[in-house]
Amino acid sequence: MSRDMSLDSTIKRAAVILAAGQGTRMKSPLPKVLHKVGGRTMLDRAIDAAFDLGCDRVVVVVGNHSPSVGIAARARVGDQNVVVQDPPLGTGHAVLAARDALADFDGQVIVTYADCPLMSAEVLLPVFDMAQTTEMVVLGFEAADPGAYGRLVISQNHNLYAIVEAKEANKEQLAITACNSGVLACDRALLFSLLAEVANDNAKGEYYLTDVVALARKRDLMPQVTFASEQDVGGVNAQGELAMMEAVWQTRTRQAFLRDGVTMTAPDTVWFSWDTRIAAGVTIEPNVVFGDGVTVETGAVIRAFSHLEGAVVGEGAFVGPYARLRPGAVLGKDVHIGNFVEVKNVTVGEGAKANHLAYLGDGAVGARANIGAGTIFCNYDGFFKHKTIIGDGAFIGSNSSLVAPVTIGAGALIGSGSVITEDVSADALAFARSRQAEKLGWAANFRAVKSAEKASKK
Incomplete structure (x- = not known):
């Protein structure tokens, strides 16, 4: 997909692709994001989508546990645009690892995931499109079975009030079918300012990217939601x-x-x-x-x-x-x-x-x-x-x-x-082959001799 001219070309765009997950449920010596869909690694698909969106900068966040992922990412985006999350302390911590790589960048940043192989530029384009007119955009989907997905508490005009994790949701919130894909876009300075306030006072002691929504609301900002299909934003874990x-x-x-x-x-x-x-x-x-x-x-x-x-x-x-x-x-x-x-x-x-x-x-x-x-x-x-x-x-x-x-x-x-x-x-x-020769009676004589030899050994 070429750059869509409906986007304001004066606003620079960057992508932070999270590729640091260990993928233990894949039970494979090959890192999860290097598995292929349609002959293309999931990591390459995520990078393709970012470039097709017209991103001026693409930063890939990797982990120390899978050096081959870092090698593959550097081959696509360059050494300076691959950062290591060490140790892995959640999605917010992973995005924060990209802060220095984007320190000189002035524009919008979209956070995507290297294990979502159908998350193409066409799927992500509405996020950047909406981000031109609002401070923060989250990509959601309507889940057939919301299960453990984070729920999106939204208004009729797509204003996002909160992202509630399933384990913390009440009965009314669990009935919500609008779920969080994890994709988020906003201005680079705002994103890292909010991430600096994210705490890890939760059961896992991790820093969650979703917390920036509540922090944005505290600043009287109103994040908005755009939707894609469940298949398009689905991740691979097994x-x-x-x-x-x-x-x-x-x-x-x-x-x-x-x-x-x-x-x-x-x-x-x-x-x-x-x-x-x-x-x-x-x-x-x-x-x-x-x-x-x-x-x-x-x-x-x-x-x-x-x-x-x-x-x-x-x-x-x-x-x-x-x-x-x-x-x-x-x-x-x-x-x-x-x-x-x-x-x-x-x-x-x-x-x-x-x-x-x-x-x-x-x-x-x-x-x-x-x-x-x-x-x-x-x-x-x-x-x-x-x-x-x-x-x-x-x-x-x-x-x-x-x-x-x-x-x-x-x-x-x-x-x-x-x-x-x-x-x-x-x-x-x-032609290069031996001249054909014929010896009359040879085959019959051979069979007779060999048959007699075989009979004598019984």
Whole structure:
């Protein structure tokens, strides 16, 4: 999403992304926020949303317990914009850890969370929009089952009077279905001024971000609430919740592609990645998986049980069934890649075909070339990768091994069963196999001898 021009461009914006949670309920050696939804880590999704909002500064708060989170964050926002919360003493304490990183910043700050993978810029934009006309904005949602969520005590015009934690709520407050997402936006100076007053006189001895609402009210300020869907603001704390978020994201993505003119006969069986690009007029059969970095152009057909990653599929191409396209596979117009064919780091020219049981790794296949069943590009010598180049219109006979580096000239024909180790000239016939020999009666004699030998040992 590009910057929305409805926002006042003179007001600078920053984001503080909380990513210091330990995620113990995930029961995984991988830190929680580095788990993926749609092939994109939850941390990256949160950073993407902040940049898509047009934030001039993005600060990520991490913990000492997960160095890999800090490494991932620094790769996106720079060393100066990653701060450590140590020890972890609550959400208010986490935001306060970003104070020095934003000391020279003059503008609005939004607090978001790295474990909420569907909290996109579109979801967060109304928060910044409302923050242009009020001192503080909290993002809420209507919960189907409010449970342990903090309740929002609000007026009909969305003025926020209090955030009440479930364990401290009375019967009337527990009946409230408007709940707190944890997202908050206000002026940077006001935010840190309020946080400086937050106390930790609670059972856990922690500093809660929600306390700034009550502190703002004491200053005669009137925080307001805007709402998003429960799914959009939902967090991930366990593997089951991660799977649920993946399912929601996949469903939405499928529906978007269907609306855009992509044909899917069984959309629930097709899995997309965060950056998948599919043109209108593409047909996708059941049980297809798209990894990162795939583009499919119009008129292409991706047949059942195929897996694509880091690949470009040209207009009108056919892929599969049971095909695998790996990173660097670039298929031209009307290319055919058939069943049990694997393509990796190979450019395949217009109209070329590899219809059965082949491995094409590192190289190029010319236009209208034909790759026979069982053909292998022998690209690796145990130390280095080498390229196989096949010219336009060449014909590679079945069960051939092309030992790279090797070039097959345009129009050349390779005899079936050949092991080609040297370049082949254009329009030449090349074959490299032993001459067939026949010994009459040999098989019958062999069976007789072996049968007698076996009988003698009983």
